[in-house]
Amino acid sequence: MCTAATYQTKDFYFGRTLDYEFSYGDEIVVTPRKFPLDFCHMGKCDAHYGMIGMAHVADGYPLYYDAVNEKGVGMAGLNFVGNAVYQKVEEGRENVAQYELIPWVLGQCANLQEVRKLLAKMNLVGTPFGDFPAAQLHWIIADASGAITLECTKDGLQVYDNPAGVLTNNPPFPMQMFQLNNYAGLSPKQPEHRFSGQIPFTSYSRGMGAMGLPGDLSSESRFARVAFVKCNSVSGDSEKESVSQFFHILGSVDQQRGCCEVAEGKYEITIYTSCCNASKGIYYYTTYDNHQISAVDMHRTDLDSKTLSCYKPVTEEQIFCQN
Numbered sequence: 001m002c003t004a005a006t007y008q009t010k011d012f013y014f015g016r017t018l019d020y021e022f023s024y025g026d027e028i029v030v031t032p033r034k035f036p037l038d039f040c041h042m043g044k045c046d047a048h049y050g051m052i053g054m055a056h057v058a059d060g061y062p063l064y065y066d067a068v069n070e071k072g073v074g075m076a077g078l079n080f081v082g083n084a085v086y087q088k089v090e091e092g093r094e095n096v097a098q099y100e101l102i103p104w105v106l107g108q109c110a111n112l113q114e115v116r117k118l119l120a121k122m123n124l125v126g127t128p129f130g131d132f133p134a135a136q137l138h139w140i141i142a143d144a145s146g147a148i149t150l151e152c153t154k155d156g157l158q159v160y161d162n163p164a165g166v167l168t169n170n171p172p173f174p175m176q177m178f179q180l181n182n183y184a185g186l187s188p189k190q191p192e193h194r195f196s197g198q199i200p201f202t203s204y205s206r207g208m209g210a211m212g213l214p215g216d217l218s219s220e221s222r223f224a225r226v227a228f229v230k231c232n233s234v235s236g237d238s239e240k241e242s243v244s245q246f247f248h249i250l251g252s253v254d255q256q257r258g259c260c261e262v263a264e265g266k267y268e269i270t271i272y273t274s275c276c277n278a279s280k281g282i283y284y285y286t287t288y289d290n291h292q293i294s295a296v297d298m299h300r301t302d303l304d305s306k307t308l309s310c311y312k313p314v315t316e317e318q319i320f321c322q323n
């Protein structure tokens with residue numbers, strides 16, 4: 001399971017949790033503007049926007065899970081197993097393999113409007129990268145103006161407006177949005193007692209306005225929960241307050257080891273949580289064992305170079321001893 005969210009204060013923030021039972025070996029990777037991106041059906045591109053994100057680097061190629069570019073567009077791929085059906089390579093079309101979709105979009109688009117135009121002519125194909133089978137994913141793409149969800153199913157490529165600005169996994173996005181109707185009455189305020197005038201209700205606890213918000217780890221429940229938390233989120237708009245609040249939003253869907261068994265003795269956990277300041281190109285993250293926020297700033301690397309800058313995540317717990 002995975003969850004992604006957007007958040008707007010003074011700057012625009014974009015991030016995700018990556019939940020899985022093992023790590024592919026992820027690094028924070030800056031792809032500078034002149035890094036030769038070799039698209040498998042679209043040829044080489046060595047002049048594009050710079051981007052920063054979490055990726056597995058294989059054969060010198062950044063296989064991004066999530067990233068933002070220097071123009072403030074963010075994008076993340078989340079599992080969409082059983083529903084993702086990629087298209088066939090078609091002569092004369094813009095054929096893009098699923099593993100290169102993030103650099104394809106973020107390398108060329110300065111805003112969501114340009115993303116929509118690019119997607120309208122794209123053919124998303126299932127060409128695998130080396131020995132990796134094609135990952136079955138769907139994507140959230142966002143900038144300060146809004147968010148969209150991209151799904152490629154047996155019915156073709158779909159682009160949906162995503163007014164909630166969040167994404168999890170199955171079922172398809174229209175069903176996720178529909179199920180939010182079930183929670184329309186939820187509120188951060190104490191409930192008004194409209195059930196019956198005959199019964200003397202008491203609000204015996206704080207927080208009762210959100211009773212009914214699902215607490216489990218299924219992707220529908222995480223969708224409703226993160227949407228509720230994000231939509232009601234209140235924070236200061238400084239960098240530290242915004243980043244702190246963003247980690248709290250995704251903290252609402254954190255997966256603790258032991259609660260989601262995927263095979264005998266194997267558990268899915270939140271391997272990392274990211275929060276990009278998309279406006280400034282800073283990638284903040286925590287990992288399962290390291291609660292201290294670490295950051296990589298793409299503008300502190302040489303964005304005009306031709307080589308990737310890679311940073312191994314700091315995964316060991318950092319405890320500040322006060323005495």
Ligand SMILES: C[C@H](CCC(=O)NCCS(=O)(=O)O)[C@H]1CC[C@H]2[C@@H]3CC[C@@H]4C[C@H](O)CC[C@]4(C)[C@H]3C[C@H](O)[C@]12C
Pocket residue numbers: 001002018019020024056063064065077078079080081098099128129132133134135136137169170219
């Ligand atoms: C496992 C992750 C999704 C986690 C998630 O959503 N867990 C919910 C489980 S559940 O849905 O609840 O059951 C996904 C997200 C992005 C993926 C990489 C994308 C690039 C590349 C594409 C290649 O084709 C294959 C290798 C490759 C490195 C991919 C590996 C893996 O697939 C990654 C990490």
